[in-house]
Amino acid sequence: MKKITCSKTDSQWARLCAPFFGISLRTSTASLILRHGLVFALALSEIILSSPALAQSEAPKCAQVFQEQKLLITDRVAKNQFVTNRHLEDYARELHPDFKNSITKLSANQHWVDLGAGKALAQIDYIKSFDKNTDAAFVSAVAFKLDRWFSPKSYNGKLQVHEGAFESQPTHTWKKADVVTDVYGVLSYTGNLSVSLQKTIDMMNTGGELYLLMTPYGTSVRSGETNIPFFDFVKSIPGLKIEGTASQVKITKTAETVIIPPLQLVRYKDEAPPLRLFQLNFKEN
Known part of the structure; x- marks a missing residue:
């Protein structure tokens, strides 16, 4: 000593x-x-x-x-320099049209997770749409950080907020999700797309649905000498059903086990959302 x-x-x-x-x-x-x-x-x-x-x-x-x-945490992410006040009606308007039906059909024991939820206004709108909070599904809002003054209520345990980098969240301990949304959120900003996407798919029930709003060609994956958009990349992954467009993506988990191939970040231009290029089929150390 x-x-x-x-x-x-x-x-x-x-x-x-x-x-x-x-x-x-x-x-x-x-x-x-x-x-x-x-x-x-x-x-x-x-x-x-x-x-x-x-x-x-x-x-x-x-x-x-x-x-x-x-983790790639840019100043833009750290300072919340993007839209953080989207409401449920914005989600219904901007996501794949099936989202409205899916969120309406959720039972009180099911779970909706939102990646990059900002101030969790959409989740609060959803809970408040019920006469009794207990009739709403469980909702989880993932935000890198909340404004210091903002601390939403739990609404009888129906709302949970998870702050910090999603890549480090203990998602294996969370209740399995039936609906996941990402409106220019985690999956649009992460520098480790394969890890974030794997965590997202793993925390979903089989049959669960992931709704993404993305910049159509903001994220590309290089396979060989060809760069393909994210929409085409996820189409190639077994166990996932892909619908919609390159900007309004609907992904349904059709198998219990889904393996996301490893991706290495090649280029990242810090915009809102960023422009990213990933390399497919690289060997991890």
Whole structure:
């Protein structure tokens, strides 16, 4: 164990902490007692943190931090520099026409997940459309961050908000989704499309539907010497049924297990949404 020494900083901490312990530092004895207490606490924390059991428990946290560093989080995403106030009527108008029927047919025990939900206004509109909140399906709003002043109610547990990078979210612990929406959201902005799309498909029930609003040619996948739009890329993936257009995409999960081929980001132009090019069939390290 490294030697712990007292310093001017320790003294400053002692002065800050003393009032919380009801100790006056006007006497040298009280100051000495508190300083020794602080040193003992520091030593004890070092012993605990150096224990093998705790080291193992901290490993996943370290791995998560490392994973966060590999994510492409642009200033635009970090600062929420895009539309965050879309309502349910906007979703109904802009997504594939089948979305309106799908969201209406959801039962109280089913689940709608929205990727890139902004202020979750569409989900709140949906819940409020019922006379009783408990009759609405469960809804989850995924947002990189919410405005500091904005904190939506849970509406009797029907609404959950998940903040942070979607790639790092523990989606395997979530209730399986029957409808997923993405209106110029996560799947339009992520720098790791294969991971985000795999997580999305994995969290869906078989028969679940994914509705995307995307820039038609904003995302391309290079296969060999040819660049194909995202719409054509997902058509080639077994276990997925693709309908709609390159901008209004409807994806139905038709198999329990779906494998998204790995993609490597080649080019990313930070616009709203960004222009992205991914390379297909590369070997991961």
